[in-house]
Amino acid sequence: MDQLPPAVEIRNLVKDFKTSFRRQLLRAVDGVSIKIMPGEVYGLIGPNGSGKSTTMKALLGLVAPTSGQCAIFGMDSLRVDSRNDVGFLPENPYFYKHLSGAETLRFYGKLCGLKGKLLEERVSELLELVDLEGARDRRLGGYSKGMLQRIGLAQALVQDPRLLILDEPTAGVDPVGSRQIRDLIFKLRERGKTVFLCSHLLEQVQEVCDHVGIIFQGKMVKEGPLEELIAIEDQTEIILQDASPELISSIHSLIEKSHSGSLVRIGKPRTTLERLFLRETVKDQQR
Amino acid sequence: MSSSTHSLGSHVSRISVIAMHAFTQLVRMKVFYFLVVFGIIMIASNFFDLPQHDGPESMGLNVLRSIKSWSLGTMTLFSVVLAIVATALLLPKDVEDRTLYTILAKPVPRLDYLAGKLLGVLLLVFVSLMLMNLLMTVALHLRTGMVLKEQLQMAENLGWPQATIDAMKAETLQQGPSWSLQGAVFAVFLRASIMASLALLISTFSTSTLFTTIISFLIYFIGHFQADARDVYLQSGEAGQGVFTRLVSLLVSLVLPDFQLFNVIDAVIQGQTLPLITLGKLTLVGLFYALFFTLASWFVFSEKEF
Numbered sequence: 001m002d003q004l005p006p007a008v009e010i011r012n013l014v015k016d017f018k019t020s021f022r023r024q025l026l027r028a029v030d031g032v033s034i035k036i037m038p039g040e041v042y043g044l045i046g047p048n049g050s051g052k053s054t055t056m057k058a059l060l061g062l063v064a065p066t067s068g069q070c071a072i073f074g075m076d077s078l079r080v081d082s083r084n085d086v087g088f089l090p091e092n093p094y095f096y097k098h099l100s101g102a103e104t105l106r107f108y109g110k111l112c113g114l115k116g117k118l119l120e121e122r123v124s125e126l127l128e129l130v131d132l133e134g135a136r137d138r139r140l141g142g143y144s145k146g147m148l149q150r151i152g153l154a155q156a157l158v159q160d161p162r163l164l165i166l167d168e169p170t171a172g173v174d175p176v177g178s179r180q181i182r183d184l185i186f187k188l189r190e191r192g193k194t195v196f197l198c199s200h201l202l203e204q205v206q207e208v209c210d211h212v213g214i215i216f217q218g219k220m221v222k223e224g225p226l227e228e229l230i231a232i233e234d235q236t237e238i239i240l241q242d243a244s245p246e247l248i249s250s251i252h253s254l255i256e257k258s259h260s261g262s263l264v265r266i267g268k269p270r271t272t273l274e275r276l277f278l279r280e281t282v283k284d285q286q287r
Numbered sequence: 288m289s290s291s292t293h294s295l296g297s298h299v300s301r302i303s304v305i306a307m308h309a310f311t312q313l314v315r316m317k318v319f320y321f322l323v324v325f326g327i328i329m330i331a332s333n334f335f336d337l338p339q340h341d342g343p344e345s346m347g348l349n350v351l352r353s354i355k356s357w358s359l360g361t362m363t364l365f366s367v368v369l370a371i372v373a374t375a376l377l378l379p380k381d382v383e384d385r386t387l388y389t390i391l392a393k394p395v396p397r398l399d400y401l402a403g404k405l406l407g408v409l410l411l412v413f414v415s416l417m418l419m420n421l422l423m424t425v426a427l428h429l430r431t432g433m434v435l436k437e438q439l440q441m442a443e444n445l446g447w448p449q450a451t452i453d454a455m456k457a458e459t460l461q462q463g464p465s466w467s468l469q470g471a472v473f474a475v476f477l478r479a480s481i482m483a484s485l486a487l488l489i490s491t492f493s494t495s496t497l498f499t500t501i502i503s504f505l506i507y508f509i510g511h512f513q514a515d516a517r518d519v520y521l522q523s524g525e526a527g528q529g530v531f532t533r534l535v536s537l538l539v540s541l542v543l544p545d546f547q548l549f550n551v552i553d554a555v556i557q558g559q560t561l562p563l564i565t566l567g568k569l570t571l572v573g574l575f576y577a578l579f580f581t582l583a584s585w586f587v588f589s590e591k592e593f
Contacts, residue, residue, distance in 0.1 A: 060392045063592040080396050088392035094384035096308075098315040110304040111393045113297075155389060165392075 005074030007163045007194035008036040008059060013068035015054050028054040030218035031068070036196055036211065038162065041189050043209035043226075044198040051218040052198035053091065056167055059196075060088055072163060084112075087156030091168040093148065097141035101132050101151050104140060105158055112159035126154040130184065146177025153184060164188060166197040170204060182208055206230070236261075239269060298399055305390075305403025310410045313373050318411065321369075325361055325419050329426050332357035347434035351462040354430060355556045358423040359471060363552075365419070366412050366479035367507060373408045374486035375499035388593060398585045405487050405581060412479045420472045424464045431463030458558075467561040471552045474566070477573030478549050482507055484580035485544075491587040510546040513539065544576050 015029040029051040036042045044052050057063045059070045061078050075082040095104055105123045109115075114122060127133045130150040135143065143151065149169060156164055169185070170178040185195055185208045199205050205212060206226065213223040222229065240247070248266070255263050271279075332354045381387040390400060438459060442452045486503040493499045517536050548569060555561050 057388075057593065060388075062388060062391060064590075080394050083392060083394045086392065088389060090385045090388040090392075092385070093389060095386055095389070096312060096384075098312055107304065107308055108389070108393060111301055111390065111395055113300065115300075152389070159393070 004038055006035050006071075007038045007040070007073060008034060008042070008196055009069075009071045009074075010034040010055065010059060011069045013055060013058055013070060014066045015051075015058055015063060016066045027218055029058070032215065032218070032220050034213055034220070034223070036194060038194050039189075039192050040211050041185065041195040041209045042197070042211045042213065043205035044196070044213045044215055045200060045202060045205050046198075046215035047200060050215045052215055053167055055215070056088075056165055056196070056198060060086065060165065084159070085161045086163045086165060087158070087161040088165045089149070089152045089156045089167065089169055091171055093152045095140050095148065095151065095155070097139060100137045100139050101127060101143070101154075102136040104151060105154055108155040109158045114159065122158060122160075126157055129157070129187070130154045131180065144177075146173045146180065149173055149177065149181055150184070153181065157188075161193075163194045163196065166195065168199055169197055170199065170201060178204070235264060298396070301395055301399045302403045302406060305395075305400060306406035306410060309377055309404050309407025310414075312377070313407070313411045318369065318373070319415070319418075321365055322415075322418055322422075325358075325365065326422060328357055328361050329354070329422055333426070333430065347437055348459060348462050351427065351430060351434060351459075352556060352558070354423065354427050355462075355468065358419065358426075359475065359552055359556060362416055362419050362423075362472065362475050363478070366416055366475055367482050369415060370408060370412050370479040370483035371486045371500055371503040371507075372496075373411060374405065374483045375490050375493075375496045375503065377404050377408070378487070378490040379493075379496050379499075382593065391593070397589050401487060401491075401584050401588055402581065405484060405577075408483045409480055412483065413476060416472055416476050416479075420469070424468075427464045427468075431459065435459050461558045465560075467555045467559070470561040470566045471555040474549055474552055474561075474569050477569055478546065480573055481544050481576040481580070484577040484584070488580045488584040488587070491584045491591065506543060507546070510544050512547075513543045514545040514547045541579070544572070548572060 011033050013029050013032045014027070016025040016027050018024070019026050032051070032055055034042070034044070034055070044055065046052050054063060058065050059072065059077050060083065061080075064078065070077040072082045073085055077083075096107075099107065102123050105126055106119060109119045109122055123136075124133075127136050130153055132147060132150055132154070135147060140148065140151065153166070153169065156166070166185075170181050173181065182204060185197070188195060189208070195208075197205070197209070209226055211224065212226045212229055214221050252263070252266075255261065333350065381390070387400075391397065435456065438455055439452065442455065447455075482503060485506060486499055489502050490496075490499045493502070517539060551561055551565055551569070
């Protein structure tokens with residue numbers, strides 16, 4: 001049986017840019033290789049200017065690699081038809097302010113060859129998915145940052161691509177908007193979409209991604225399945241619900257008796273500030 | 288940078304989607320307000336009845352020429368300004384707003400994008416010219432009727448023979464709405480099309496709308512006297528004999544359109560007929576430059592990185 005081609009395959013990507021000083025080259029990406037299999041959610045993390053966006057642009061054919069190859073589902077990404085199966089959301093997208101939400105999706109849908117009833121159904125379906133049905137006829141000039149990111153995600157999904165490339169999908173969005181976008185990524189993962197996202201918001205990447213790559217100064221410094229990368233191999237975590245003081249005391253004495261391990265920490269697990277914020281703001285809205 | 292093969296949808300449908308979008312974008316920028324200015328100019332031109340030194344049979348003809356002259360002049364100005372500024376605006380705006388990324392990240396060949404943008408601007412120029420043309424034709428038709436009525440009354444009072452009246456009538460009608468006048472409007476459109484495609488080429492490597500606009504206008508003005516300058520140079524002694532000189536001259540005429548070819552519009556204002564062969568020649572010139580500049584734009588744009 002033929003094996004499915006990787007959704008994304010970047011091999012030894014190198015990208016040099018000319019700086020304002022003549023003949024001086026700036027290496028933005030230096031020998032990066034990434035392989036993302038269909039259905040995976042891959043997060044590329046790194047500080048600003050580390051080469052994340054350039055890697056994504058090379059994958060989309062927006063910049064040409066100095067050396068190395070990029071392929072989408074086995075097709076060279078410099079070919080226009082490799083983008084039949086890709087949706088892209090750039091960082092801080094503006095879109096056309098003179099168009100409404102529905103017109104925006106219609107425009108991108110038509111570019112992908114959709115038309116007639118099929119296009120209209122797709123527009124409605126996507127507006128529902130990103131929770132913008134109420135703003136379908138409002139011009140994008142009046143959209144908030146979070147709404148713009150969501151309509152951006154909808155346009156990326158318009159031709160129902162198998163691969164989604166998201167560049168800082170939650171940049172500049174408030175925690176509620178950010179949560180909505182994350183929930184959308186979860187939904188997409190459930191639908192079997194491959195997602196390649198880059199962000200410097202590590203907590204979010206940890207929450208949604210199953211594979212992670214860390215890029216620094218143009219080089220891939222660490223890569224692999226998230227669980228493997230973040231697990232502390234020589235420690236074990238046990239979380240108990242409604243444990244009595246007696247039980248805790250017994251566990252303490254058990255550990256003391258055994259000479260095979262030592263207790264590192266005992267205490268109450270903490271929620272994140274983000275979860276607390278969401279819980280409190282959602283509660284306020286419901287009052 | 289991109290090679291094109293089987294992308295979703297056809298080239299024609301993609302180009303027309305981008306063209307209609309560019310047209311809508313420009314219309315929503317409220318560019319049609321200039322029609323009000325055109326209307327005022329049209330009304331004003333009705334009062335420019337210059338003193339005439341011809342016989343009484345020519346009375347009122349100057350007003351008809353004035354209407355045509357002001358209308359075609361304004362059409363030229365508006366169409367060229369619209370063609371250059373709109374084209375110079377659209378491309379950098381898409382890059383700045385990063386909307387270009389979202390379009391090129393779809394299966395859209397770069398040539399389709401450029402052709403769509405250009406056709407959108409041309410559609411806007413065409414619609415604008417048609418609206419101005421409609422206003423001019425209606426005004427000219429009404430005014431020609433008025434002039435004819437005055438002339439016939441005068442001829443009747445003076446007891447002119449029928450043959451003289453018919454000659455006068457023919458001369459007046461020649462100054463009214465005619466197919467030649469429609470041809471002149473089409474020539475105005477062709478000239479604006481050349482300028483739009485030239486602005487498209489400049490905007491593919493320029494870094495600002497202002498630079499594109501200034502260079503385009505500069506080339507537009509140079510285009511009005513480049514033929515003279517070339518002729519003078521080629522005919523000055525030995526300069527015209529060398530192969531190199533002739534090649535340079537050919538290159539100059541390839542890059543800089545000779546806008547003197549469009550002087551036929553002035554002849555139409557004077558009431559002369561625009562021969563079909565001349566209009567055909569102008570169409571070929573317009574098509575050649577529009578295609579040449581668009582393909583050159585594609586050549587630059589296909590290698591551009593964002």
